[in-house]
Amino acid sequence: MRKRLAWLALFACASLVSAALAQPSKKAATSKEEAKPDAAKAAAKAEPDKADKPVAGGEAASGTSGSDDLGPAPPKNVAEQKPEQKPSPLTPKPEEFPSGVAKPPPFEYDKLLGDIAALRSRVAALTTTLFASKLRVVVETKGDDARLASFNITLDDGVVFAAPDHFSADDERIVYEHAVAPGHHVVGIEIERYDARNKEYRTWQSSRFSVVIPESKLVDTHLTIVDKSDMASDFPGGQDGEYDLRVKLRARVVE
Numbered sequence: 708m709r710k711r712l713a714w715l716a717l718f719a720c721a722s723l724v725s726a727a728l729a730q731p732s733k734k735a736a737t738s739k740e741e742a743k744p745d746a747a748k749a750a751a752k753a754e755p756d757k758a759d760k761p762v763a764g765g766e767a768a769s770g771t772s773g774s775d776d777l778g779p780a781p782p783k784n785v786a787e788q789k790p791e792q793k794p795s796p797l798t799p800k801p802e803e804f805p806s807g808v809a810k811p812p813p814f815e816y817d818k819l820l821g822d823i824a825a826l827r828s829r830v831a832a833l834t835t836t837l838f839a840s841k842l843r844v845v846v847e848t849k850g851d852d853a854r855l856a857s858f859n860i861t862l863d864d865g866v867v868f869a870a871p872d873h874f875s876a877d878d879e880r881i882v883y884e885h886a887v888a889p890g891h892h893v894v895g896i897e898i899e900r901y902d903a904r905n906k907e908y909r910t911w912q913s914s915r916f917s918v919v920i921p922e923s924k925l926v927d928t929h930l931t932i933v934d935k936s937d938m939a940s941d942f943p944g945g946q947d948g949e950y951d952l953r954v955k956l957r958a959r960v961v962e
Contacts, residue, residue, distance in 0.1 A: 831885070839923040843961075844868070844883040844894065848876040850934035852903045860930075861895040862887075879929075889922040896930060896954060902939035910936070916956045925962050931955040 844860055844867075858870035860882055868882040895915040902908045920926050935951040942948035 838886045838888050840887055840889045840920045841925040842883070842885065842887045842892065842894075842918070842920055843881060843925060843927045845879050845927065845929045846876045846882050846932070847879045847930070848932045848934075850900075850932075850936075852939070853900050853934035853936070854903050856899040856901055856909070857897070858899075859897045861893075861897065863893050864895070876932075887920055889920050889924075892918050892920060894918050894928055894930075894956065896932070898932065898954075900934060900952075902936065905939040905943070908936070908939040908942075910934075910950055910952055912952055912954065914954045916958075918958050921960060924960050927959055927961045929957045929959075931957075 842862070846860070848855070855870060855874050858874055859866050860868035862883070867885075870882075893915055895913070898910075898912045900910045900912075916928075918926060918928060931954070933951075933953040933955070935953075936949065938948035938950055940948070
């Protein structure tokens, strides 16, 4: 009986010892579990601080998506491209530049010019055959210091004579003689003159004359152009000068 009580006492002591040894482990586990929420809270507090901290080098302002106000950032290759490396859209391409060698006119162009010349000759011959009436225009210019810059003779508003450079008609010159239809015609002159003493003093003159051509007759028209202006010589010094321009036409039936 005593032995049994002794074993029971030993068993009870062992139970108490084991219970005492197991008690600290539970507290340690409890402390670990309580430490986990504290660590989560610390991490949560650290995140706002990290988000508020500005990114070095302006990375936050120039991210891949760009800011909401400025729109998306340009591609890297376009941003780094130099202006002089990008040609202007107005710059011609190399193949658009002229080769520098003038191309000969096509064969049809020469043929067309030949046809026009032949047609004019035929019209002139036909006019001569149909109309026996003729008109002759004689020009005479007078004026020691007057020079002709341009001089044209017109018939019915068409130019029939254009004076070449350095044209002079101090003596009588026939500038036009051709068959025309009988009846009324308009002979005109268009002149630009300048003074040999001072080219800044110029005159322009246009005149028209009505002429009647009888049937089967030759009418001789004599145009006399007189310039006695003294503006270039008198006005620069005395501040007084005049233009004196005259155009006369005389028509007579020759035959």
